[in-house]
Amino acid sequence: MYRTDCGSCGSIRSLNLFLDLGATPLADRFPESRDTVEERWPLRVGMCQRCNLVQLMDIVPDDVLYGADYAYYTGAARSHNPYWDAYADMLKDRLGRGSLLEVACNDGSLLTRLHDRGFDVVGVDPANGPLALVPDEIPTYPLAFSAEVAEKVVSDRGQFDFVVANNVFAHVSNLNDFCKALAKVTHRHSVVVLEVQYLGDLVTGNQFDHFYHEHRSFFSLRTLERILIPNGFVIYDAVRTPAQGGSIRIFASKGAYFTYPQTDRFLSMRAGEAWLDEWFTMESLVGRVDHIRDSLLELVEKAHEFPDVVAGYGATAKSCTLLNYCGIDASTLDWVVDTTPWKQGRFTPGTKIPVVAPKDEPAKPDVYLLLAWNYLPAILRQETMFTSQGGKFLVPLPKPVLL
Ligand code: JHZ
Numbered sequence: 001m002y003r004t005d006c007g008s009c010g011s012i013r014s015l016n017l018f019l020d021l022g023a024t025p026l027a028d029r030f031p032e033s034r035d036t037v038e039e040r041w042p043l044r045v046g047m048c049q050r051c052n053l054v055q056l057m058d059i060v061p062d063d064v065l066y067g068a069d070y071a072y073y074t075g076a077a078r079s080h081n082p083y084w085d086a087y088a089d090m091l092k093d094r095l096g097r098g099s100l101l102e103v104a105c106n107d108g109s110l111l112t113r114l115h116d117r118g119f120d121v122v123g124v125d126p127a128n129g130p131l132a133l134v135p136d137e138i139p140t141y142p143l144a145f146s147a148e149v150a151e152k153v154v155s156d157r158g159q160f161d162f163v164v165a166n167n168v169f170a171h172v173s174n175l176n177d178f179c180k181a182l183a184k185v186t187h188r189h190s191v192v193v194l195e196v197q198y199l200g201d202l203v204t205g206n207q208f209d210h211f212y213h214e215h216r217s218f219f220s221l222r223t224l225e226r227i228l229i230p231n232g233f234v235i236y237d238a239v240r241t242p243a244q245g246g247s248i249r250i251f252a253s254k255g256a257y258f259t260y261p262q263t264d265r266f267l268s269m270r271a272g273e274a275w276l277d278e279w280f281t282m283e284s285l286v287g288r289v290d291h292i293r294d295s296l297l298e299l300v301e302k303a304h305e306f307p308d309v310v311a312g313y314g315a316t317a318k319s320c321t322l323l324n325y326c327g328i329d330a331s332t333l334d335w336v337v338d339t340t341p342w343k344q345g346r347f348t349p350g351t352k353i354p355v356v357a358p359k360d361e362p363a364k365p366d367v368y369l370l371l372a373w374n375y376l377p378a379i380l381r382q383e384t385m386f387t388s389q390g391g392k393f394l395v396p397l398p399k400p401v402l403l
Contacts, residue, residue, distance in 0.1 A: 001059045006048040007217060008055075008175050008227045015046035015057055018282045019211070019289065026060065027212040027320035028071045030346035030355060034330075038350060043321070045211050045218075045282075051226045052277040054199060054218040056211070062126070062144055062173055065214060070127040072317060074109040076340035079378035081109075083243065088113035091164070091193070095119075098161030101153070101185055103145045104168035108134035114164075122157060124149065129342065146174070150181035159187045166195040167244070169224075170215045179231035189259060192233065192252045196224070199276055201246025205398040208289045208325075209318035210244070220276040221248065221269055228252055236260040238269055245374040245397075293326045296400040300332055303367040303394060303402070311365040312336030313379065313393070314372025315343050315355045322371065322396060323351045330354070333369060337361055367392045367402070 004013045023040040031038060044057040074080075087110060091100075097118045105111045105123030107130040115121045115138055125131045126144040134140050139157075143149045145168070163185055172178045182192055199218045202210055210218070217223075225235055237251040237260075253260045275281050303310050312319065315338040323329065329351040336348055336355050344357040364386055370376065370393045380387065380403075387393070393403045 001061075002042070002044075003057055003059055004046075006051060006053060006055070007173070008053040008223065009048060009051040010176075011048060011050040014049045014051075015055065016049055016279070017044055017046045017057060018279075019045040019208070019286055021045070021208070021211060021289075021321060021325050024212065024320055024324040025349040026065060027214060027317035027349060028065075029069050029349055030071050030315070030343050031349065031352070032346055034347060034352050036347075040350070041213055043211060043213065047279060047282050051223065053223045053226070054282060056213065056216045058213070059173060059216065060213045066126045066144070070129060071340065071342050072106070072127070073130050073133070073340055073342065074106040075133070076338075077372070077375065078339060079375055079382060080243075083241075084110050084113055088117055091119075091162070092117045095162055095191060099158070100162040100164060101160040103163065103165040104171070105134065105140065106130040108138060110164070110166065111138060119162070122153065122160070124153065145172075145178060145181050147177050147180040147184060150184035154184055160185050160190060161187075162191050162193065164193045167197070167247075169194050169196050170217050170219065173216060175217065175227050176231065179227060179233065183232055183254070186254060188254055190253065191260075193249060194224070194252065195241065195243065195247050195249040197244045198240065198246045198248045199223070200273070201240075203276070203281055203285060205245055206285070206288050206292055207245050207318075207397055208285065208292075209322040209397070212317060212321045214317065219248070220273045221250070221266070222273050222277060224248075224250060225270070234260075235262075235266060237263045238266045240269075243374075289325075292397065292399060296326055296394075296396050297328070299394055299400050299402060300328060300369065303392070304332070309334055309363070309365040310367045310369060310394075311361070312348075312353060312371045313368040314338055314370070314375070315340070315348055316372050319371035320349045323348060323353070328369070334365065335361065336371065337368075364389070364391055366390075367394055369394045369396065371396075373397050 021043040025038040042058045046057045100119040102111045123140040199220045233252040241247045315336045
């Protein structure tokens with residue numbers, strides 16, 4: 001569905017297109033065979049003239065996006081485990097103990113850690129595959145979070161002291177309904193913790209590969225506030241985190257200023273965000289995206305001259321946009337190595353490059369195109385043997401460089 005009305009403030013015909021990335025298949029669907037015919041969906045990004053929310057203009061229905069074949073398992077990126085440990089410790093230090101709902105808990109990577117730290121936890125997630133990995137003692141609902149689902153959860157378990165939602169607010173098709181759901185599951189003193197990929201980092205890092213159909217909205221603190229405040233929530237604190245190449249984690253409550261005063265770091269970060277409301281900021285991304293495509297193709301071609309085995313590292317969802325937009329397919333990359341068992345033995349969406357487990361790589365390539373560029377430091381640490389033997393990483397963003 002092509003939309004021109006804003007998904008946040010609801011303004012009619014307020015979306016202005018600034019980036020057209022062509023048509024791509026769904027990023028978390030990995031075809032089982034080279035011959036699988038995949039549906040492609042247009043991928044266009046716009047900005048609301050009224051509330052400035054950057055958002056996709058092409059909306060794929062939820063049941064198509066998150067069906068049985070959904071391939072993202074949080075725990076598969078093992079080098080991210082310290083991140084979840086630190087996150088759980090931080091929540092324990094700040095919040096103490098109480099009842100906690102995690103929205104989009106996926107395979108329970110964070111939820112299990114919170115359970116182990118004494119929170120009385122419940123999870124909600126529509127992706128059945130990952131949800132099946134949550135330990136049995138943790139109650140879960142195999143549903144997409146909505147006002148209706150929130151009512152059911154509350155009637156079963158009451159309201160929660162804390163709600164945590166990572167990497168999901170950007171994914172929801174109905175932001176206002178999601179906020180209503182948050183309002184239902186929380187009481188006056190509840191704390192809501194939302195983590196979303198940060199628009200500021202997307203722009204400065206040229207991270208155009210974050211644009212794919214699962215990600216429908218791209219937030220700054222300002223655009224988050226513009227949706228949360230009308231729904232009765234006040235952001236009182238925010239921190240930047242390194243997740244996904246740069247995210248913001250915000251803390252919000254139902255307007256109890258006295259209990260939760262707004263922090264200086266939140267106020268100063270929000271004050272420095274005027275540039276993210278500018279049309280020009282978004283428009284300027286377009287030229288850089290094309291430039292990245294051209295120089296990446298040039299470097300990949302050079303890597304093929306001598307030596308000549310080039311593989312991908314990490315069959316990430318975001319690589320669907322990068323590979324399809326740049327036209328990098330199985331004629332360029334011999335394989336993509338990935339730690340997610342579910343993706344192994346399959347092919348990358350659209351570009352049909354074989355995905356293999358680390359133990360099944362035919363040999364180490366000469367160059368890896370780093371599709372999981374957001375884990376660069378951790379991957380360099382885990383691949384010292386490869387680099388010490390002369391192996392190179394081609395890092396595509398913020399601008400293509402051979403390391
Ligand atoms: P990673 C996913 O995006 C999908 P992706 C989703 N739409 C979303 O919003 C974000 O996460 C938050 C592999 N890998 O985390 C494992 C290795 O193989 O950047 C996974 O397939 N070796 C829900 O997919 C993929 O990368 C490694 O050493 O872009 C995870 O990629 C590492 C570190 C990862 O998210």
